[in-house]
Amino acid sequence: MIELRSVTKEYELGKTKVEALRGVSLKIERGEFVALVGPSGSGKTTLLNIAGLLDRASSGTVLIDGSEIGDLSRNALAGLRGGKIGFIFQGFNLVPVFSVYENIEVSLVLAKAEGNRKEWKERITRAIDEVALGGFARNKPAELSGGQRQRVAIARALVKRPEIILADEPTANLDSKTAFSIIELMRELNEEERTTFVFSTHDDRVLKYARRVVRIEDGELRE
Ligand SMILES: Nc1ncnc2c1ncn2[C@@H]1O[C@H](COP(=O)(O)OP(=O)(O)OP(=O)(O)O)[C@@H](O)[C@H]1O
Numbered sequence: 001m002i003e004l005r006s007v008t009k010e011y012e013l014g015k016t017k018v019e020a021l022r023g024v025s026l027k028i029e030r031g032e033f034v035a036l037v038g039p040s041g042s043g044k045t046t047l048l049n050i051a052g053l054l055d056r057a058s059s060g061t062v063l064i065d066g067s068e069i070g071d072l073s074r075n076a077l078a079g080l081r082g083g084k085i086g087f088i089f090q091g092f093n094l095v096p097v098f099s100v101y102e103n104i105e106v107s108l109v110l111a112k113a114e115g116n117r118k119e120w121k122e123r124i125t126r127a128i129d130e131v132a133l134g135g136f137a138r139n140k141p142a143e144l145s146g147g148q149r150q151r152v153a154i155a156r157a158l159v160k161r162p163e164i165i166l167a168d169e170p171t172a173n174l175d176s177k178t179a180f181s182i183i184e185l186m187r188e189l190n191e192e193e194r195t196t197f198v199f200s201t202h203d204d205r206v207l208k209y210a211r212r213v214v215r216i217e218d219g220e221l222r223e
């Protein structure tokens with residue numbers, strides 16, 4: 001469903017160039033549960049951003065369901081980003097002044113989701129229940145624990161019912177118990193709804209849960 005072919009990414013830092021990805025080829029099929037592991041600075045976030053269409057490759061090809069994204073219009077790309085792909089960012093990116101409910105609602109607004117007020121409410125409430133945060137809908141992120149915030153971030157991706165969720169370090173900064181519960185939740189969604197997951201981690205504790213492990217070092221894959 002997502003395929004990268006010989007993707008490179010260079011960042012310019014003043015006069016120096018950083019080669020964050022050096023020819024990465026990777027194919028993710030529907031229903032997979034993939035861990036992307038590698039040391040800090042190896043290119044995990046860069047790879048996820050490019051696979052999630054948040055950033056562009058310097059060279060190489062990105063295909064979604066067999067179509068090259070270079071051939072798609074701006075609108076088509078925005079539609080893919082909004083509907084098909086959910087993203088969980090490194091460090092949550094929740095809006096501090098919004099409640100849990102509103103943070104999840106933003107996702108439907110940005111995705112230009114269909115449905116009336118009542119249908120939106122049902123979808124948001126269901127997502128909140130799925131991440132076991134019923135009762136916290138009106139709370140602000142600052143009133144939640146790290147694990148609860150991470151679950152809001154998952155609900156926000158989930159509410160769109162995307163086919164694939166790309167998660168950047170979803171268990172970073174969580175204690176072991178909470179980290180396992182986050183990974184278990186992702187596994188459940190993977191098994192019950194066939195949501196495809198690709199998550200980056202340098203957390204060895206969660207690796208045994210992955211069905212496939214892709215290793216990245218210095219911008220190159222070693223599967
Ligand atoms: N916006 C940017 N401008 C310049 N260089 C960048 C930028 N983003 C990332 N880099 C560089 O690209 C390389 C890969 O960074 P990336 O964030 O993808 O690594 P990572 O594997 O996600 O690391 P971490 O585990 O610390 O999150 C690093 O050398 C980093 O310094």
Ligand SMILES: [Mg+2]
Nearest residue numbers: 044045090168
């Ligand atoms: Mg990163």
